[in-house]
């Protein structure tokens with residue numbers, strides 16, 4: 001279940017309805033997939049073979065095709081990040097820069113945890129959406145953000161894309177963002 005930390009105020013937003021209504025204000029998609037569908041050998045498994053990754057995609061095929069039909073995604077894959085990922089420190093440093101994309105950025109967490117740091121309005125500033133398995137989120141097209149790991153330092157997520165060009169990150173220089 002996702003939680004939100006508002007960076008400017010330190011406010012913590014918890015509980016399904018509170019999280020949903022907050023994210024609605026910023027047009028951030030927030031849905032859930034049933035984590036009990038995942039076969040036991042894939043639960044909290046961060047060393048996935050290509051076959052394992054395909055098993056995850058097959059497990060959630062109905063959810064993926066439903067989301068794709070509603071929102072126009074054409075390709076999807078699995079991303080795994082952990083301390084076993086080559087150059088993880090460098091990768092995280094690269095990730096932790098505010099940027100935008102020409103399409104929305106959708107992630108469905110299937111293991112571990114992740115954080116989307118998202119720019120809200122002037123009043124709210126930046127907020128962190130802390131995600132756990134079953135959480136599905138999409139940052140709107142053009143909305144400044146970045147993705148990173150929690151202290152758990154491990155995540156498995158399904159990514160869905162409309163066009164390959166949409167993957168490109170455009171740096172967003174923002175004096176209002178404080179790390």
Ligand SMILES: [Fe+2]
Nearest residue numbers: 105145146169
């Ligand atoms: Fe991004």
